[in-house]
Amino acid sequence: MATIGFLGTGEIAACMVRALAGQGHRLRVSDRNADVAAELAALPEVSVHPNDEVVAQSEVVILCLMARVARQVLAELPWRADQSVISVMVDVPLADLHRLCAPVPDIALTIPMPFIEQGGCPLPVYPESAALRQIFGPRNLILPVDSETALNAHFAASALSAPLLELLALGSAWLAEETGDPAGAEAYVAALFKGYMSPDGSGHHFLGLLESLATEGGLNATLRARMAQAGVPETLIDAMDGLRPRLGLATR
Numbered sequence: 001m002a003t004i005g006f007l008g009t010g011e012i013a014a015c016m017v018r019a020l021a022g023q024g025h026r027l028r029v030s031d032r033n034a035d036v037a038a039e040l041a042a043l044p045e046v047s048v049h050p051n052d053e054v055v056a057q058s059e060v061v062i063l064c065l066m067a068r069v070a071r072q073v074l075a076e077l078p079w080r081a082d083q084s085v086i087s088v089m090v091d092v093p094l095a096d097l098h099r100l101c102a103p104v105p106d107i108a109l110t111i112p113m114p115f116i117e118q119g120g121c122p123l124p125v126y127p128e129s130a131a132l133r134q135i136f137g138p139r140n141l142i143l144p145v146d147s148e149t150a151l152n153a154h155f156a157a158s159a160l161s162a163p164l165l166e167l168l169a170l171g172s173a174w175l176a177e178e179t180g181d182p183a184g185a186e187a188y189v190a191a192l193f194k195g196y197m198s199p200d201g202s203g204h205h206f207l208g209l210l211e212s213l214a215t216e217g218g219l220n221a222t223l224r225a226r227m228a229q230a231g232v233p234e235t236l237i238d239a240m241d242g243l244r245p246r247l248g249l250a251t252r
């Protein structure tokens with residue numbers, strides 16, 4: 001069990017702290033965001049401190065700041081060579097983190113999503129991180145990738161979450177208007193898509209599902225064709241490509 005510090009006390013830090021509280025770690029959280037800090041401080045093994053104390057007391061520090069803030073505050077903190085740092089931040093490359101958190105040698109980038117709180121979260125990581133495996137490996141899926149560029153491509157893919165969830169929310173609300181049962185509509189849509197989410201390892205799972213739903217004149221094919229007419233697939237790929245410069249990915 002480790003002493004784990006969190007710099008930043010917002011949405012993603014709160015989910016990670018809730019995921020770990022009560023497992024025997026000592027959790028140190030920045031004294032920011034008073035409401036969230038107070039809620040977290042009420043959990044077992046969690047205490048709230050100024051940033052410098054969080055760093056001084058921790059073996060592993062998880063960076064959950066906005067990039068602009070990270071660039072302002074990290075270099076002033078009492079980093080040591082025996083610590084590990086895990087950054088979940090977009091827009092702060094590894095080379096910058098090594099400069100800002102010197103002399104820490106062990107720094108890794110990963111991408112948690114809010115449901116890490118319940119476990120089962122895929123965690124792409126670069127470079128490999130024993131600290132990440134030890135802390136989050138038991139309840140989540142650690143996915144080492146080959147380069148920082150590959151990690152950043154996963155950041156782009158993680159941004160599929162909001163647009164796809166919006167489609168599910170719209171479809172679920174449409175169903176609820178018909179049935180008068182919002183909870184039932186949401187439960188149906190969630191169970192429907194959970195059923196599709198067991199890839200067979202071929203790399204073609206989603207395309208295979210689309211083929212199985214392509215019956216000519218069928219409801220799925222009709223709805224998909226209408227979305228294609230409206231340019232939805234091209235818009236999605238354009239939007240993902242639009243993230244390339246920000247994430248340092250080669251432009252096509």
Ligand SMILES: NC(=O)c1ccc[n+]([C@@H]2O[C@H](COP(=O)([O-])OP(=O)(O)OC[C@H]3O[C@@H](n4cnc5c(N)ncnc54)[C@H](OP(=O)(O)O)[C@@H]3O)[C@@H](O)[C@H]2O)c1
Binds near residue numbers: 032064089113
């Ligand atoms: N949200 C997600 O699902 C998600 C997923 C993966 C990665 N990330 C990454 O995680 C990072 C944080 O995102 P978020 O959504 O959690 O943002 P957020 O909710 O806005 O949290 C940012 C936190 O930083 C705190 N903060 C501001 N100045 C600070 C300082 N000087 N010292 C310590 N803490 C300070 C803020 O506190 P105050 O309110 O007091 O200013 C707030 O608690 C971003 O880099 C983002 O790319 C987020």
